[in-house]
Amino acid sequence: MSEYETILVDRPESAPRVGLITLHRPKALNALNRQLMLEVVEAATAFDRDPEIGAIVITGSERAFAAGADIKEMQPQGFPQVYVDDLFRDWDRLADLRTPLIAAVAGHALGGGCELAMLCDILLAADTASFGQPEIRLGVIPGIGGSQRLTRAVGKAKAMEMCLTGRTMKAEEAERSGLVSRIIPAAELLDEALKVAATIAGFSAPIVAMAKEAVNRSYESTLAEGIRFERRLFHSTFATADQKEGMGAFVEKRTPAFGHH
Numbered sequence: 128m129s130e131y132e133t134i135l136v137d138r139p140e141s142a143p144r145v146g147l148i149t150l151h152r153p154k155a156l157n158a159l160n161r162q163l164m165l166e167v168v169e170a171a172t173a174f175d176r177d178p179e180i181g182a183i184v185i186t187g188s189e190r191a192f193a194a195g196a197d198i199k200e201m202q203p204q205g206f207p208q209v210y211v212d213d214l215f216r217d218w219d220r221l222a223d224l225r226t227p228l229i230a231a232v233a234g235h236a237l238g239g240g241c242e243l244a245m246l247c248d249i250l251l252a253a254d255t256a257s258f259g260q261p262e263i264r265l266g267v268i269p270g271i272g273g274s275q276r277l278t279r280a281v282g283k284a285k286a287m288e289m290c291l292t293g294r295t296m297k298a299e300e301a302e303r304s305g306l307v308s309r310i311i312p313a314a315e316l317l318d319e320a321l322k323v324a325a326t327i328a329g330f331s332a333p334i335v336a337m338a339k340e341a342v343n344r345s346y347e348s349t350l351a352e353g354i355r356f357e358r359r360l361f362h363s364t365f366a367t368a369d370q371k372e373g374m375g376a377f378v379e380k381r382t383p384a385f386g387h388h
């Protein structure tokens with residue numbers, strides 16, 4: 128049913144208003160080559176534009192979420208090519224999407240795999256997950272935001288150690304350090320991620336987008352500016368029908384039916 132070659136795209140019946148993207152290069156442990164990058168970005172952008180989709184789950188296989196950027200594809204390239212192509216820039220387009228992205232990670236999430244997971248808004252880990260930025264062993268450094276997002280997530284000490292030594296973190300340490308929001312038994316990972324996504328997708332789409340924007344703003348602003356930004360967005364929620372519906376339903380002791388406007 129998918130027009131893509133390196134990913135599977137689905138709208139699971141069990142999770143209304145949820146789009147599912149499964150990385151699917153099993154022979155290469157889902158290594159992120161150029162085609163996969165473009166396909167993920169295209170599929171996620173299509174879901175983002177679809178008013179019938181309110182949350183997106185990105186997952187991999189049991190063995191690997193993704194074992195990094197495709198080393199075999201990168202190996203012959205030189206500086207002029209990667210610079211002119213601005214290699215990996217397209218991944219940034221995922222960070223601009225309004226729709227929340229949930230990474231459901233089992234197995235290896237290394238290099239670009241860890242970075243893709245960190246690009247997502249919520250990171251759920253199976254108990255089998257492991258995270259790392261092993262680029263240093265290949266004579267390169269992280270290139271899809273790893274040195275920045277990992278540092279913000281787990282702090283300088285751990286991020287520095289991981290980027291300088293290539294040490295990987297198992298799920299438990301990743302949760303303890305604030306990299307992942309929760310650990311889930313591997314067999315239940317996808318169901319739980321779809322449940323979380325469906326919960327989000329059931330809320331008002333514009334309000335969800337505002338909540339996401341407000342949290343993300345905390346990375347880009349001082350505390351005082353961020354708080355002012357949040358308050359302005361909070362005020363603007365009162366311009367939506369969904370605020371009337373949400374508060375009205377509470378007062379009338381009924382379940383709200385959000386119209387996403």
Ligand code: CAA
Pocket residue numbers: 154155156158159194195196197198199200215235237238239240242261262265268269270271273
């Ligand atoms: N790129 C290309 N191919 C990869 C790959 C990658 N990142 N990771 C794994 N593969 C391929 C292997 O070459 C192998 O293919 P062949 O059967 O054709 O030889 C296949 O996937 C299975 O891998 P292994 O046999 O190595 O499996 P394993 O279970 O023994 O080891 C692993 C698993 C520890 C994840 C190991 O594959 C590994 O170390 N992979 C590379 C991890 C890495 O360095 N990632 C960072 C990449 S650089 C990067 O991501 C830059 C950036 O910031 C954007």
